Amino acid sequence: xxxxxxxxxxxxxxxxxxxxxxxxxxxxxxxxxxxxxxxxxxxxxxxxxxxxxxxxxxxxxxxxxxxxxxxxxxxxxxxxxxxxxxxxxxxxxxxxxxxxxxxxxxxxxxxxxxxxxxxxxxxxxxxxxxxxxxxxxxxxxxxxxxxxxxxxxxxxxxxxxxxxxxxxxxxxxxxxxxxxxxxxxxxxxxxxxxxxxxxxxxxxxxxxxxxxxxxxxxxxxxxxxxxxxxxxxxxxxxxxxxxxxxxxxxxxxxxxxxxxxxxxxxxxxxxxxxxxxxxxxxxxxxxxxxxxxxxxxxxxxxxxxxxxxxxxxxxxxxxxxxxxxxxxxxxxxxxxxxxxxxxxxxxxxxxxxxxxxxxxxxxxxxxxxxxxxxx
Amino acid sequence: xxxxxxxxxxxxxxxxxxxxxxxxxxxxxxxxxxxxxxxxxxxxxxxxxxxxxxxxxxxxxxxxxxxxxxxxxxxxxxxxxxxxx
Numbered sequence: 001x002x003x004x005x006x007x008x009x010x011x012x013x014x015x016x017x018x019x020x021x022x023x024x025x026x027x028x029x030x031x032x033x034x035x036x037x038x039x040x041x042x043x044x045x046x047x048x049x050x051x052x053x054x055x056x057x058x059x060x061x062x063x064x065x066x067x068x069x070x071x072x073x074x075x076x077x078x079x080x081x082x083x084x085x086x087x088x089x090x091x092x093x094x095x096x097x098x099x100x101x102x103x104x105x106x107x108x109x110x111x112x113x114x115x116x117x118x119x120x121x122x123x124x125x126x127x128x129x130x131x132x133x134x135x136x137x138x139x140x141x142x143x144x145x146x147x148x149x150x151x152x153x154x155x156x157x158x159x160x161x162x163x164x165x166x167x168x169x170x171x172x173x174x175x176x177x178x179x180x181x182x183x184x185x186x187x188x189x190x191x192x193x194x195x196x197x198x199x200x201x202x203x204x205x206x207x208x209x210x211x212x213x214x215x216x217x218x219x220x221x222x223x224x225x226x227x228x229x230x231x232x233x234x235x236x237x238x239x240x241x242x243x244x245x246x247x248x249x250x251x252x253x254x255x256x257x258x259x260x261x262x263x264x265x266x267x268x269x270x271x272x273x274x275x276x277x278x279x280x281x282x283x284x285x286x287x288x289x290x291x292x293x294x295x296x297x298x299x300x301x302x303x304x305x306x307x308x309x310x311x312x313x314x315x316x317x318x319x320x321x322x323x324x325x326x327x328x329x330x331x332x333x334x335x336x337x338x339x340x341x342x343x344x345x346x347x348x349x350x351x352x353x354x355x356x357x358x359x360x361x362x363x364x365x366x367x368x369x370x371x372x373x374x375x
Numbered sequence: 376x377x378x379x380x381x382x383x384x385x386x387x388x389x390x391x392x393x394x395x396x397x398x399x400x401x402x403x404x405x406x407x408x409x410x411x412x413x414x415x416x417x418x419x420x421x422x423x424x425x426x427x428x429x430x431x432x433x434x435x436x437x438x439x440x441x442x443x444x445x446x447x448x449x450x451x452x453x454x455x456x457x458x459x460x
Contacts, residue, residue, distance in 0.1 A: 132422025
């Protein structure tokens with residue numbers, strides 16, 4: 001039996017039809033007022049892939065007012081990983097005796113030669129999907145004669161989790177565990193988008209779980225330097241509708257701020273213990289982004305103290321620049337400059353069962369969400 | 376991939392907890408939330424609790440939704456969410 005407290009987190013009110021209908025009806029009024037301020041179209045970006053999927057799965061996009069356009073941002077970890085880094089993952093999978101452990105999203109992302117981890121597995125590579133990097137650490141402890149590599153990709157939500165697994169491996173004295181650190185940072189990604197002269201983003205729906213770790217302060221520059229509204233938003237349908245309305249109100253009032261709709265999980269200071277662990281295990285570095293290329297201070301790599309856990313260094317895997325799949329608009333979509341149906345391959349040469357680009361592969365990719373749910 | 380799920384801590388042994396996700400129980404590391412206690416609600420991502428959830432604040436959010444978007448909307452007491460000017 002559920003307690004009264006747990007009912008609050010799983011209450012049907014988070015997706016209540018009557019509340020949603022009322023929020024949508026307010027959204028219509030707010031969007032037309034906001035459109036007068038922006039000159040016709042209001043473009044908001046949901047930065048996080050989990051938001052992209054939540055919006056698509058709820059079907060709410062079809063109910064949005066015509067003035068409002070929700071763009072998917074660079075917040076799907078697999079999607080932003082550069083083709084060169086995908087090739088490095090495949091190179092690691094090709095080393096005899098290595099066990100690759102990964103989240104499932106990575107299995108079908110194709111490298112520049114058209115191969116993926118799934119096809120590597122069919123050719124004999126030992127690839128195992130795990131729920132947690134701690135499962136990979138436990139596997140390394142159970143298989144001392146094998147090298148166990150975890151494929152670490154993601155943002156500030158996932159980096160401390162993988163960092164935590166690495167700290168545990170170090171405490172256990174494991175010499176056969178390592179991980180990639182292809183981590184990206186959300187605030188510098190926003191700066192990349194905002195500093196583009198063609199940028200037409202009028203507000204950011206900020207990622208709830210990244211913000212649960214980093215807090216509010218890292219987003220202040222968006223408001224102070226670029227005057228763009230921000231709302232940290234939860235993932236239930238009512239969270240998202242309320243978050244959009246809060247953004248619209250900021251546009252109308254012309255007074256941007258960083259609001260926190262998801263305050264049941266996100267505190268202003270974030271999670272200091274997770275931040276400390278991230279600083280200990282990783283340091284800020286240049287990261288390679290799909291379609292953008294290498295950008296200084298936008299990612300994390302292992303710190304000196306933990307560099308022995310860096311799989312890329314341990315196995316001396318070089319980075320080779322590689323082109324995007326031909327015809328794929330994934331990179332343009334990640335920058336909010338196109339929507340999935342704008343891609344000539346969408347639903348034709350590129351479907352979830354035979355994906356060309358990572359935006360169609362990942363369960364959080366914008367193309368996969370549009371294909372499955374119709375946007 | 377930034378999916379995180381709420382659950383309730385039912386027991387703690389050193390820095391590992393058993394967390395109840397609406398009936399399904401799993402081992403979860405508390406390394407990133409050292410202050411978490413038994414009966415706390417935590418947000419869990421890939422085997423680690425990443426934040427303690429506040430039932431009172433969930434309740435407050437739902438109350439605000441009802442005030443703003445419920446039958447008697449129009450007399451909301453204040454803005455939804457916490458502002459960080």
